[in-house]
Amino acid sequence: MSTPFTIGLIQDHATADAGANVARTAGLVREAARRGAQIVCLKELFSTTYFCKTQVGDRFDLAEPIPGPTTTVMRALAAELAVVIIVPIFERQAAGVYRNSAAVIDADGTLLGVYRKMHIPDDPLFNEKYYFTPGDGHVAYDGERPGEANGFKVWKTRYADIGVLICWDQWYPEAARITSLLGAQVLFYPTAIGWHPAEKDAWGAAQVDAWRISQRAHAIANGVYVASVNRIGHEDEPGTDGIEFFGHSFIADPFGRYVVEAGQSEDILIARCDPALVETVRRNWPFLRDRRVDAYGAILNRYLGT
Numbered sequence: 001m002s003t004p005f006t007i008g009l010i011q012d013h014a015t016a017d018a019g020a021n022v023a024r025t026a027g028l029v030r031e032a033a034r035r036g037a038q039i040v041c042l043k044e045l046f047s048t049t050y051f052c053k054t055q056v057g058d059r060f061d062l063a064e065p066i067p068g069p070t071t072t073v074m075r076a077l078a079a080e081l082a083v084v085i086i087v088p089i090f091e092r093q094a095a096g097v098y099r100n101s102a103a104v105i106d107a108d109g110t111l112l113g114v115y116r117k118m119h120i121p122d123d124p125l126f127n128e129k130y131y132f133t134p135g136d137g138h139v140a141y142d143g144e145r146p147g148e149a150n151g152f153k154v155w156k157t158r159y160a161d162i163g164v165l166i167c168w169d170q171w172y173p174e175a176a177r178i179t180s181l182l183g184a185q186v187l188f189y190p191t192a193i194g195w196h197p198a199e200k201d202a203w204g205a206a207q208v209d210a211w212r213i214s215q216r217a218h219a220i221a222n223g224v225y226v227a228s229v230n231r232i233g234h235e236d237e238p239g240t241d242g243i244e245f246f247g248h249s250f251i252a253d254p255f256g257r258y259v260v261e262a263g264q265s266e267d268i269l270i271a272r273c274d275p276a277l278v279e280t281v282r283r284n285w286p287f288l289r290d291r292r293v294d295a296y297g298a299i300l301n302r303y304l305g306t
Contacts, residue, residue: 002275005159007186007225008037009269011249011262013233014049018062021047022070026077028268033081035270038107038159041086043231044167044192045100048090050245053237055130063092066114071103079109084157086164088190091116093133100132100166102190107158117166118151118175125196125243128168154182160273167191170215170228174299180222181288185275189215189228194245197234208248220256223282225273227251232264254281 010028014021025046032040045051047070051059064070070089078085084107091101091114100117116135120128135151152175154163163184169175170189179187193211195204212228219226232247250261251271259271282288298304 003159004272004274004276006036006038006270006272007160007227007251008032008035008040009227009229009249009251009262010040010042010046011229011232011247011267011269012043013231013245013266014043014046014235016049018047022073026073029074029077029083029085030081032268032270033083035268036272037083037268037270039084039086039157039162039186041164041188041190041227041229042088043229044088044190045090046088046190046231049235050192050231050243051090052127052131053125053235053240053243055127060092060098060131063090063098065093066091066101066103067111071105071111074103075105075109075111078105078107082107082158084159084162086162086188086190088166090131097133098131099135100128101135102164102166102188104155104157104162104164106155112155112157113153115153115164115166116151117169119168119172121168125237125240152178152182154179154184160275161185163187165189167193170211170218173218173221176218176222176226180218180224184224185278186225186227186273187218187222189226191228191230191249192245193230194243197241197244200244204246208246212248212250216252216256216258219252219254220285221287223254223278223285223287225251225253225259225278227271229269232266254278 088102091099104112118135122129163179231245236242247264251259
């Protein structure tokens with residue numbers, strides 16, 4: 001695909017009312033489309049608060065299947081507006097098997113497939129290993145064949161070839177590289193990342209910088225656009241200081257430059273992306289050409305030191 005395309009990121013908060021979150025987000029998708037977005041990405045677990053701050057069995061009730069109620073709403077919206085929508089939700093695959101997933105819906109409402117988060121963190125207030133089974137294979141729908149690169153996948157949407165990775169995946173160059181090698185023109189990273197309030201003064205600015213730099217490096221190393229959308233707002237958790245989600249969503253071009261960026265308030269980011277820039281950057285920085293694929297077998301080891 002060589003035609004420029006326009007992407008939109010919706011940086012917003014979430015409440016405990018999932019139905020209200022879905023309805024409000026639908027309005028924001030409409031606004032993004034009105035402003036020219038052809039591919040719209042929502043934040044990680046967009047329809048709920050970030051429930052992983054502690055381990056509570058009843059919170060599994062927040063999950064839903066794919067296809068399911070939320071994807072039904074978003075499929076109709078995508079078809080009505082002729083936009084691609086990336087819909088990250090808490091997926092119930094089966095009893096006892098729950099995923100942190102993102103449904104990819106094409107501009108005619110087709111459910112192209114589902115990406116399931118591959119890297120699952122386990123940190124204070126980020127108890128994701130309790131809730132999520134790691135992704136272990138691409139999920140296909142509507143006649144598509146399953147299976148591609150052990151869980152990583154690129155979708156050929158109406159407007160662009162896109163890869164989707166989720167939050168903690170964004171720290172892993174292997175995930176970005178594989179998805180780029182599969183042909184992605186843009187890597188989307190729906191995200192829920194924030195500060196522990198007690199650490200913010202000492203580490204807050206450095207944490208935001210590290211988060212953004214790591215992803216801009218993926219754009220440079222792979223010659224692709226990177227679009228990362230975070231949530232915002234303080235979310236309480238009894239017995240703790242909660243988490244302050246810091247926003248700062250952005251879109252970077254294949255040279256690593258910010259095309260558009262947000263602060264710490266509600267925002268809809270819109271950016272025009274030109275595949276010709278991918279070609280230009282890769283011609284001048286031919287990192288993919290010069291890879292020594294014969295020498296990288298050691299990467300399959302967990303650790304090589306003593």
